[in-house]
Amino acid sequence: MTGPPDLNPAPLTAAGAVPPHAGKRRGLPGRTLLRWAILLPLGAFFLLPLAAMVEFSTREENGRHDFRAWAAIGDTPELISAATTSLSLAGLTVAGMLVLLTPTLVWVRLRLPRLQRLLEFLCLLPLMIPAIVLVIGIAPIYTRVAQLLGDSPLTLAFIDIVLVLPFSYRAIDTGLAAIDLRTLTDAARSLGASGVTVLLRVVVPNIRGGLVGASFLAVALVLGEFTLASLLNFTNLQVEINMLGQTDAELSVAVSLAAILFAFTLLLAISFAGHRTKEGVSDGSP
Amino acid sequence: MAASASPAGPEGAPQRPTHSLRSRLPALTAYLGVLPFLAYVGVFLIYPTLIVVVGSFEDNAGRPSLDNLRVVTQGVYREAFVRTIELSAASAVIGMVLGSLLAWAVSTARPDGVLRRGVNSACGVLAQFGGVTLAFAFIATFGITGLVTQFLRDNLNIDIYSGGVWLYDIPGLIFIYSYFQIPLMVIVFLPALDGLRPQWREAAASLGGTPWHYWRHVAGPILAPSFLGSGLLLFANAFSAYATAAALVSQGNPIVPLEIRAFLTSEVVLGQENVGKALGCTMIVVVTVVMGLYGLLLRRASRWLR
Numbered sequence: 001m002t003g004p005p006d007l008n009p010a011p012l013t014a015a016g017a018v019p020p021h022a023g024k025r026r027g028l029p030g031r032t033l034l035r036w037a038i039l040l041p042l043g044a045f046f047l048l049p050l051a052a053m054v055e056f057s058t059r060e061e062n063g064r065h066d067f068r069a070w071a072a073i074g075d076t077p078e079l080i081s082a083a084t085t086s087l088s089l090a091g092l093t094v095a096g097m098l099v100l101l102t103p104t105l106v107w108v109r110l111r112l113p114r115l116q117r118l119l120e121f122l123c124l125l126p127l128m129i130p131a132i133v134l135v136i137g138i139a140p141i142y143t144r145v146a147q148l149l150g151d152s153p154l155t156l157a158f159i160d161i162v163l164v165l166p167f168s169y170r171a172i173d174t175g176l177a178a179i180d181l182r183t184l185t186d187a188a189r190s191l192g193a194s195g196v197t198v199l200l201r202v203v204v205p206n207i208r209g210g211l212v213g214a215s216f217l218a219v220a221l222v223l224g225e226f227t228l229a230s231l232l233n234f235t236n237l238q239v240e241i242n243m244l245g246q247t248d249a250e251l252s253v254a255v256s257l258a259a260i261l262f263a264f265t266l267l268l269a270i271s272f273a274g275h276r277t278k279e280g281v282s283d284g285s286p
Numbered sequence: 287m288a289a290s291a292s293p294a295g296p297e298g299a300p301q302r303p304t305h306s307l308r309s310r311l312p313a314l315t316a317y318l319g320v321l322p323f324l325a326y327v328g329v330f331l332i333y334p335t336l337i338v339v340v341g342s343f344e345d346n347a348g349r350p351s352l353d354n355l356r357v358v359t360q361g362v363y364r365e366a367f368v369r370t371i372e373l374s375a376a377s378a379v380i381g382m383v384l385g386s387l388l389a390w391a392v393s394t395a396r397p398d399g400v401l402r403r404g405v406n407s408a409c410g411v412l413a414q415f416g417g418v419t420l421a422f423a424f425i426a427t428f429g430i431t432g433l434v435t436q437f438l439r440d441n442l443n444i445d446i447y448s449g450g451v452w453l454y455d456i457p458g459l460i461f462i463y464s465y466f467q468i469p470l471m472v473i474v475f476l477p478a479l480d481g482l483r484p485q486w487r488e489a490a491a492s493l494g495g496t497p498w499h500y501w502r503h504v505a506g507p508i509l510a511p512s513f514l515g516s517g518l519l520l521f522a523n524a525f526s527a528y529a530t531a532a533a534l535v536s537q538g539n540p541i542v543p544l545e546i547r548a549f550l551t552s553e554v555v556l557g558q559e560n561v562g563k564a565l566g567c568t569m570i571v572v573v574t575v576v577m578g579l580y581g582l583l584l585r586r587a588s589r590w591l592r
Contacts, residue, residue: 035391056427127522130573134331136549139550231550241419260411
């Protein structure tokens with residue numbers, strides 16, 4: 001999401017990568033004018049559909065407005081169960097992603113640095129294979145998964161983990177690159193800590209920001225996932241929204257807006273979490 | 287290391303194997319550490335991809351064949367590819383131009399300010415969280431009974447659909463895709479803009495250069511690789527997008543992802559199962575080439591911006 005950490009060679013201050021010239025950018029009226037000439041129309045373009053969703057979801061046939069569709073969100077059992085599925089999937093995906101990726105990335109950095117390029121390649125591979133293509137190849141594997149684990153939509157977590165890999169990899173890898181992993185682990189080992197202790201009590205607290213960022217991104221991605229769920233015939237939130245669109249357009253638009261606002265809140269939370277850890281890292285203490 | 291062990295005399299042979307095995311044991315156990323990850327990625331990413339790639343080179347009896355690839359480069363599939371490329375290119379260019387302007391406007395704001403944080407988070411949501419919700423957002427806005435459509439018709443007597451309902455076709459897709467392409471451009475291009483050093487501008491100014499000179503001879507050339515690279519990323523993003531189009535277009539399959547949907551959801555393609563795989567394989571090739579170029583440009587971009 002954010003750029004590579006080495007872009008700014010200036011020493012990290014407590015506020016993170018604040019460019020040193022930040023205070024100098026005033027007294028240029030032409031520039032401020034241009035800035036707003038860009039921000040206002042584009043802001044309008046991005047806010048208009050959101051405003052239209054509010055209007056559309058509260059619209060009634062007699063031309064009046066009320067919140068029937070919004071109230072109906074809570075009264076639609078299929079929607080509640082689909083949302084529960086998606087939230088459970090998000091939880092499973094985050095847990096699986098963290099357990100799979102964090103120890104592997106730490107291990108490769110410490111013991112197999114030569115595999116780092118391979119690992120990066122594998123993690124970024126899902127960007128090169130469109131989800132619509134992946135679903136062709138994964139369908140036969142899911143018939144096998146269904147035989148082993150049953151037909152639960154929660155088995156989608158397996159593929160959701162793959163889909164979030166590129167984003168999670170970047171977040172965690174950036175976190176690991178920002179700390180002196182070898183010194184920290186050597187120090188902990190020399191004090192008698194086991195591998196698991198080192199991972200859970202030394203490494204994880206130090207890359208907390210990266211892990212939190214990776215997790216929130218994964219949640220946002222899983223809540224927005226549609227392609228694989230719909231084509232593998234599982235019902236998640238997006239599939240249910242799409243089906244509702246054919247029977248109750250107002251309701252489906254209301255849920256869409258609610259989902260967007262929820263994801264926005266999540267990502268805004270990341271930006272604050274990331275801010276806090278930068279101060280934590282410059283502290284240097286585990 | 288292995289090479290230095292082999293030329294040892296024959297008399298050293300008996301104890302050599304145990305010794306080298308012991309010295310290699312830590313290395314082998316080190317590889318065990320990555321085994322769970324490799325196994326997982328192998329089952330849920332590599333194997334499915336191989337199914338698609340191998341399948342596209344086989345006929346239905348499993349014999350090697352190029353027929354599937356021949357089919358997807360002709361007729362309706364060829365047209366779908368052309369339309370998908372046009373859609374991706376158009377939305378990428380719109381995203382590049384408007385997204386870089388927006389990124390510039392944001393880059394001049396305070397780095398820890400509300401504007402920047404809000405725009406960043408909003409861009410993250412809009413770039414990733416597209417799909418079905420995005421299609422419904424545009425139906426609510428520009429659909430036949432949408433807010434803007436009704437407003438223009440009732441108050442200004444303008445019918446935006448006098449020339450046909452374009453929202454559910456390629457023009458509509460270009461329009462809607464720009465709603466996630468512009469934010470994605472902001473996300474990937476903003477770091478490059480932040481990498482511009484104020485000293486370069488000051489140096490240009492102290493040599494008598496105008497802002498135009500600065501942008502033409504300093505910032506422009508430095509940003510060019512990032513700009514073009516971001517454009518390629520946007521192209522790949524639009525090319526692989528599926529959910530928005532799937533929720534919006536229920537009839538006909540104007541773009542390749544929707545052609546693949548037809549293969550996955552209908553039974554009428556009996557005897558042509560592997561054509562769907564060939565479509566997928568071709569998509570992988572296009573995206574991989576584009577992303578490869580993106581990687582090259584990014585490496586070039588990082589030369590100045592570090």
